[in-house]
Amino acid sequence: MNAVAEMIGNRHTQYDIVIIGAGLAGLSAGALLARRGWRVLLLERSGSVGGRASFVERDGFVWEYGQHSHRLGPDGIAARVFRELGETIRWSDPAGHRAYLYRDGRLYPRPEGPLGFLRSPLLSFRARLTFLRVYKRLLGEDPALWYSSTLLEWYRERFRDPEVERLLSFLGLTVMLPYPERVSAGEVIQFLKRAAKARVKQGEPAGGMKQVLGTLERVFATYGGTLHRHERVQEILVKDGAAVGVRTDAAMYEASKVVAAFPLFRLFDAISERWFASDFAAYVKGIVPSSGVSIDFVFDEAPTPYPGSILGADLPLWVKLRSNNAPDMAPEGKYVSTWGLLLEPGVAATSMEADRIEACIKRIMEELFPGCLGNVRGQRRLLIPVVNGNILTPAQSYPCRPDIASRDVRGLFFIGDTTRGEGSSGDIAFSSALKLAGLLGGNEERMKDEQGIQESGVRS
DSSP: OOHHHHHHTOOEEEEEHHHHHHOOOHHHHHHHHTTOOOOEEOOOOOSSSGGGGOOEETTTTESSSSSOETTTTGGGGHHHHHHHHTTOBBBOTTTTTEEEEEEEETTEEOOHHHHHHHHHHHHHHHHHHHHHHHOOOOHHHHHGGTTTSSSHHHTHHHHHHOOHHHHHHHHTTTOOOOOOOSSBHHHHHOOOHHHHHHHHEEEEEETTTHHHHHHHHHHHHTTTTTTOOOOOOOEEEEEEEEEEEEESOOOEEEEEEEEOOOOOGGGGTTSSSGGGOOHHHHHTOOOOOOOOEEEEESSSSOOOSSSSEEEEESEEEEEEEEOSSSSSSSSOEEEEEOOOOOOOTTTTOOHHHHHHHHHHHHHHHHHSTTTTTGEEEEEEEESSSSSOOOOOOOOGGGGGSSSSSSSBBBEEOOTTTTSSSOOOOOOOHHHHHHHHHHHHOOOOOHHHHHHHHHHHHHOO
C-alpha cells in the first residue's frame, strides 16, 4: 500500500493546510491563515521557530542567527504583516543612532535621500551632482522594464563617471547584492521607489527577533494553530496531480493544501521532480543563494559612545555597533557588537573562507576603532551557508521567481525568499506570506461554525 492510500485508508489527522517550515514565511503565513479561520498545522524540523532568523538564549544573552533588521521600519513589509494580525512591532528608539558607510578605511555618514548625497564627502562635488541625476533617473524608471538587466548595464547606457560607478555597489547592497555587474536593476529601482516614500529607512525591533517571532507564534496559537517541532517532512503526498497531505518521520497528515515554506532548491527532497514541468525543475535546481560570516563580539563597556550601523560602500559589510538594543538581550554591563560579511556568490562557505573573513573583519575593526579588539571579552562566529535563499540577479529577479500557487500540482503553494514576493531577503518571505493569505482568503464556513458555537454557548 502506498503512502497516499495508507493515509486515506486510516483516516489520519486532517487539517485544512499543512505548512512545512516555521521560518519567517511559514510562521507569518500560519498566523495569518489561522486568524482567518483555517485549521493549520505548522511543521518544523528543528527545535526552534524562525529558520534563518532564529535565536537562542544562553548565559543571559539572546544570540541571533546573523543580523536581522526590517527595511523601512513601520512602513515596511514586516510591519504590514503585523497590521494584518492586529499587532504592532515595538521599535527600538532611534535617538542617537548613527548610520555610516565604510570605504577605504574611513567612516562616512550614510546619506539619506538626495540632499544627503549632495552633502556627502564620499564624492567630489561634480560626482555628487552626477549621482543626484542617477538617483532621480532611477526613481523615474519602471522596474518592470529593467528586471532583466543589471544595474551596471542600466548605468552605462546613461552615464560615464567612474567615481559614481564605484558607488553603485552601495545601491546593490540595499537589496543584498553589492555587485552592480550582477544585481538586477529592476530590483534596485523597486526598492528605491519604496524607500523614497518611507519615513524610516531601517527599523530595529526592540529585543530583536525574539519579539517578532514570539508575537507571530502567540497569534498562531491564539487562533488554534498547531505547531510541531522536531518533526521532519519526508514526503509531500500527491494524488491525481493534487497535493493531499504529507508524511513525516512521526506521522501522516491529510490536507487539501500544502505549503512549502523553505528554500525551493530543497523542494525535490520532499516531492518527486516528475510532477513538475522541466523549466520549473531546472529553475529550482539552479537557484543561487548567498552565504556569509557573522561574528558577535562581547565587550564589558560600550564599544562606541553611540549605537549605530555600518554598511560597506564597495564591499558586502554590515555591522550593528550595539546588537543588544533591549535590556534583556545581554547581562547587565555587557555589550554585543555584530559584524558580518557576505561571501562572493559562488564561493564555497568553508571554515578556511570563514578564517579569511574573520581576519578581514578584525582588520577593519582595528582600522576604525584602534585598540577595540583588546577589549573583546568573548566572540561567537557563525559560518552561514544560506544568508538569503535567493540573490537578486536578473535570472532570479521578481518576474522569474516561481509564483505562490504551483502551476503543476493543485493545492501546492510556495512561500519564502525564493518565491515571487516583493523586496529582498526577509521582505520576500513576509510578502509571500501576505500573498498566500490573500490568495486563500478566509475559511468562511469554519468561521461561521465557530461563531454559531459561541452564540449557542452564550444563549445556554
